[in-house]
Amino acid sequence: MPLQFIKSQRGHDLLIHDGFIHKRERTIGEKVIWRCNESKNCTGRAHTMQDSVIKYKEHKHVQNRAKIEVKKTINKMKENAITTIMPTRSLLAETSSKLPSEVAGQMPNPKCLKRTIQRVRNISEAVPANPQTLNFEIPDQFRLTLDGDNFLLYDSGDSDIYEDRILLFSTERNLNLLKDSEHWFSDGTFSSCPNLFYQFYTIHSVFHSDIIPLVYVLLPDKKEITYIKLFQALKSLKPDLCPKSFMVDFEKAVMNAIKNEFPHTKIHGCFFHLSQAVWRQIQHHGLAKQYSDDVKFSLEVRKLAALAFVPVDKVIESFELLLESTYYIENEQMLSPLITYFEGTWIGILDRRGNRRPPLFSIEIWNCYDRLQESLPRTNNKIEGWHNGFSAMISHTRPIIWKFIESIKKEESLNKMIIEQIIAGHVPCKKKNIMIHLLD
Structure with missing residues (x-):
């Protein structure tokens, strides 16, 4: 029977044998002599060699299993x-x-x-001093996962270019999962990002009812060229990446970068952010109280965001029918600023010839009809929820970079277990469809 050990409070090996605990007394050649750990007066001893007890002397007290x-x-x-x-x-x-x-x-x-x-x-979690500039070295312990796999897969500082430095953390397995996934989701946050960087950006993918983070990135800014460098780094690590769809916030820089690096990928904006954008306009034009107090007004305004659930080729027609409805005609003056904003940003303003100009965000980007048909998420809320949970776990705004990396290492370990459970068939039950609250 193999020898059994536990650790002492100081991390030393303690031998377990016959219901007693022994600590190392001395070593003679290949033989180790262990004495009773309970009492200095006890004469109990165990002599071990390799993986066996070769001699044993009885203890003077009872066992305490x-x-x-x-x-x-x-x-x-x-x-x-x-x-x-x-x-x-x-x-x-x-x-x-x-x-x-x-x-x-x-x-x-x-x-x-x-x-x-x-x-x-x-x-x-004992860590080096927090660096004061982007020109810093990353020790090996922060380049590996808790399991010892490579984790820091891309560092633009490796080429001695520390300005606008990008750090990308993932694993070979995560990149393979990302490659096999048709639908990606991403989001960035600032509060949990180390102070030398501008934002903490993550890329997630769907696994049954779970949306799992697979790539963790520290970015220096929100510029289009920075997102392009990020996606180019991803493609250099896994050349055959080509998602079918990519859901992001309504941020032109990241959308343009996706178009540039993944030209065959369909870009989707988050419906929640569309709803929030409409709500901000309601507030901006002094209509928040009207929205809160007037049930009819709030219902009619919600219909603007609800156009996201109309088939793409019916959106403009439905928008025009909405403007021709009795309520919109009778309240044209009050609704005019909101309609002007929505038309210019999401529909396209009519030119002199009666043709619609391209809106800031094309209908295909914000429309959710096809995603509902495919039972795909229409929002990035789960990703934002993950970021909120991660920020709460760190419990510091703008943490030092070493504690940040330790935290994403732990997160990677947790998600690895979740993925293993899903692969093994432990799949959570699907949630029932619920009513959509447009401006919740």
């Missing part, structure tokens, strides 16, 4: 503290919920366990 289980439990708790992003309180609850009563009775009190978790995490 529950104490062994306590140490095993604390060892496992420390391991989980390092490898998961579970909050301290949740980790304590999960640890204690699985313990038999005889083991739970010998566990340290919760305050001690909490301090242990925090101490282990502080040690594991």
Whole structure:
């Protein structure tokens, strides 16, 4: 039977044998002598060589198998503290919920366990000084996943170009999953981005009912050329990337970059952001109170955003019918600024010949009809929700870069497990369709 070990509080090996705990006393050649860890007066000894106990001397006290289980439990708790992003309180609850009563009775009190978790995490997250410029070296420990796989797959600073530096984190497996995925989603955020960079940008893909982040990027700005460099870096890492669709916010720079690098990809804007854009115009033109107090007004205004659910070739016709409706004619003066905005941005203004000019965002980009037919998400809300959760997990705005990288390493580890579960067939039940709230 192989030798069994647990770790001491200082990380040293302790030998478990015959229900007793032993610590290393001395080594003689290939033989290791272990003495009782319970009492200095106990003469219990174990002599081991390679993977066997070759000599054993009885102990002077009774066994305490529950104490062994306590140490095993604390060892496992420390391991989980390092490898998961579970909050301290949740980790304590999960640890204690699985313990038999005889083991739970010998566990340290919760305050001690909490301090242990925090101490282990502080040690594991010990980091270099926070760099003050983009001209900094990234140690090997921040280039690898928790499993030791390559994680920093692209660094524009590797070519000694530190200005406008881009860092791209992913794994070979994630890129293969991205390649096999037809539908991509992306979003950027600023609060959880390290202070040397402008935004934290992620690319996600659908796996059954889950939308999983596969690529994590630190960008220096929101310029079109920066997004082009990002997508070019992705294609250099995985040349055959070619998504069928790509959902983004209504940001011209990223849309133009996608058109440039993925010319056959259909770009979709997030319906929630379309609705929010309409809502901002309602506020801008002093109609927020009217929207709140007047049920008829709010219903009629919602119909503008609802055009996203009309077939593409029927949108303009439906828009014109809406303008010809009794309510819009009778309230033309009040609605005029809102209609002018919506027509110029989303529909296209009529020229002198009666033809519509191209809008700021084409109908094909913001229309959701085909996505509903294919049961695809019409918003980026899940991606924004992921970013909110990630920001809460970091618990700091503009974190130092080393803690940021440690956090996305933990996130990658968690998502790897989720992907494994999905592949193994543990698929969450599909949610029922719910009513669409247009300006929720």
